[in-house]
Amino acid sequence: MRLTIVGHLKGQLTTATRIAMNRGAAVTHAESVDQAMRTLRAGRGADLIMVDVALDVRELVEALGAERFHVPVVACGVDNDAKAAVDAIRAGAKEYIPLPPDPELIAAVLAAVADDARDLVFRDPSxxxxxxxxxxxxxxxxxxxxxxxxxxxxxxxxxxxxxxxxxxxxxxxxxxxxxxxxxxxxxxxxxxxxxxxxxxxxxxxxxxxxxxxxxxxxxxxxxxxxxxxxxxxxxxxxxxxxxxxxxxxxxxxxxxxxxxxxxxxxxxxxxxxxxxxxxxxxxxxxxIPPLRERPADVYELSAHFAKKYALANGMPVRPLSAEARMELARGRFPGNVRELENTIHRAVLLSTGPEIGAEAIRNPDGAPLGSGPRDTATRAAEAAESVTRGFVARSLADVERDLIFDTLGHTRGNRTHAANILGISIRTLRNKLNQYDDEGFAVPPPPSGVAAA
Known part of the structure; x- marks a missing residue:
């Protein structure tokens, strides 16, 4: 974590520096906006800038933008000046911190910038x-x-x-x-x-x-x-x-x-x-596999985001109900973890009971999670998955027999057409049908007027 502090603030920033360093931050001081920019241009980058509210915060924010330094800015002040704080926020500062600094507040700001969005949360075997x-x-x-x-x-x-x-x-x-x-x-x-x-x-x-x-x-x-x-x-x-x-x-x-x-x-x-x-x-x-192929991670990440956004919004941490978990399992999440995070953030805000219920698992337009428009590829994937689920826990012989019977139904009993579709010889098909007949299965009859083989 690299912190740049800009300004003097009657020595109060020395205390802020000590707190930040105790929390593991590498701290650089600059007396002015111009010096801060020179420091950044020289390659001494920053993950966070704390600036004296008495300086020109807007000048700093605009200079950072003009030179493509993507660094969050937090304004600080020793006086209880509400107008200065509001002006700093309007100028582009992310937060205003009163000084003398509260160690826990400094720690919270550093944690929010440094680590919160970077947790590697996983449980799925893949x-x-x-x-x-x-x-x-x-x-x-x-x-x-x-x-x-x-x-x-x-x-x-x-x-x-x-x-x-x-x-x-x-x-x-x-x-x-x-x-x-x-x-x-x-x-x-x-x-x-x-x-x-x-x-x-x-x-x-x-x-x-x-x-x-x-x-x-x-x-x-x-x-x-x-x-x-x-x-x-x-x-x-x-x-x-x-x-x-x-x-x-x-x-x-x-x-x-x-x-x-x-x-x-x-x-x-x-x-x-x-x-x-x-x-x-x-x-x-x-x-990295897409989230739809990592079902265990959907639950693990959902619990993580539910806690994260409950704390961020000053709300009680609530578990996901069984129904909510089932609703999440239905989601395809084309936006992967980023989409899941937004879904859970929304659910935290919409929930009112002791648990996060299925009614809170919604798309941005308020529709149920699995009801949004789907493209052709998504529909095809869902159809293929549905067919695959029909094969689970069945023997290969049973699946093969049903496939042959379904194909014969499609060809209205025409053995030659069915064999061509299945990619087998007509002799192989006839042998299979004779076997099924001997086993007592109702073999689809050939077309009217055509002798059965």
């Missing part, structure tokens, strides 16, 4: 084996590719790999390759020198240098332009980067983890992703 593999390879220096559908928890697993690695005490830096415009991503990753392009008014350290000694997560790497992929490949191979406008290479010491919700082998075939880069990144592949 995730147990995956997390075991992730833990096993964490100690290595190998690059890791984490794949899976959107919202299934790829970044959470990446943080787990980092936390179990020898780099755990060094920075974990995440870059969303899909969220940054193509013409800015190179500068974001590799940094730039002053005057390298219009608007480059000062040197900016990129994420590769900021993450040096730690882990760099390249989220949704499949969205990266193929031309920039060549520079990334060199950085991975040579462990040096070139700042935009720079005159000499800069060595870096990082471990790279990449994620994608696409089939990168298919992207290679289409020419949108470099094959050599895929080989370099995909030393170890961790494929």
């Amino acid at each position: 995730m147990v084996s995956l997390v075991q593999l992730a833990t096993q390879i964490a100690a290595s220096q190998a690059s890791v590719m984490i794949t899976g559908e959107s919202g299934c928890g790829k970044e959470v697993l990446a943080r787990h790999v980092h936390s179990k690695s020898p780099r755990a005490n060094a920075p974990f830096i995440s870059v969303n390759c899909a969220a940054i415009p193509e013409h800015l991503l190179e500068s974001e990753l590799f940094g730039h020198e002053k005057g390298a392009f219009t608007g480059a008014t000062s040197r900016r350290i990129g994420k590769f240098e900021e993450a040096s000694g730690g882990t760099l997560l390249l989220d949704e790497i499949s969205e990266m332009d193929v031309r920039l992929q060549a520079k990334l490949l060199r950085a991975l191979q040579e462990r040096v980067i070139d700042r935009v406008g720079g005159s000499r290479p800069v060595p870096v010491d990082i471990r790279v983890i990449a994620t994608s919700n696409r089939n990168l082998s298919e992207e290679v075939r289409k020419g949108t992703f470099r094959e050599d880069l895929l080989y370099r990144l995909n030393v170890v592949n961790l494929k």
Whole structure:
């Protein structure tokens, strides 16, 4: 957890600093907004900024946005000035903390920023084996590719790999390759020198240098332009980067983890992703199953989110009723863990009884969870699952006999057509039908006027 404190506040921030450091935070001080920005540009990143409300909070928030530093800001003040607090919130601060600081309040703010949304919660056997593999390879220096559908928890697993690695005490830096415009991503990753392009008014350290000694997560790497992929490949191979406008290479010491919700082998075939880069990144592949294939995790995560949002909203922690659990089991969750989290948050707010009931498990429009519009693929998957359930606990011979009889019903008893559909010879079909007749089953008759074999 990296905390930057901006301002003086009559020495009260010294107390806040000591509290934060006791809670495990690495603290950096800056006397002004300008100095804080210089610190960030120099690669000394922050997970949270606490700023004196007497400074220009709006200037800080706008400067962070203009230079693409995605850091939450908390305003602090020693005076009981309600207007200053309201103005700070309106300017973009996430919270206002009165000083002298309350140790528990400081701890709560740090915990909310640092860990709450990053818990790795699982129970399903498929995730147990995956997390075991992730833990096993964490100690290595190998690059890791984490794949899976959107919202299934790829970044959470990446943080787990980092936390179990020898780099755990060094920075974990995440870059969303899909969220940054193509013409800015190179500068974001590799940094730039002053005057390298219009608007480059000062040197900016990129994420590769900021993450040096730690882990760099390249989220949704499949969205990266193929031309920039060549520079990334060199950085991975040579462990040096070139700042935009720079005159000499800069060595870096990082471990790279990449994620994608696409089939990168298919992207290679289409020419949108470099094959050599895929080989370099995909030393170890961790494929996260979608939530619909992890039924035990649905219940485990639901209980986790129910507690989380009850506490966040000042409500009592309530268990999920048996009916609510059954309703959740019906959900397909195309948005995976992210969708489940929103569903449970909504349920916590809608519930009124001692338990979270099935009536609170709803889509955003208020409809029951399983009643929303479904695309063709979803309907086909549900139909296939329904058919598969019909096979459970039955012998192969019974399933085969019913399939033959159903096919004969479809062909109105025509043996030749049925054999063609089933992919067997007419002799094999006749032998099967004779066997079923000997066993006492009612064999569908052939069409009228056609002799039975």
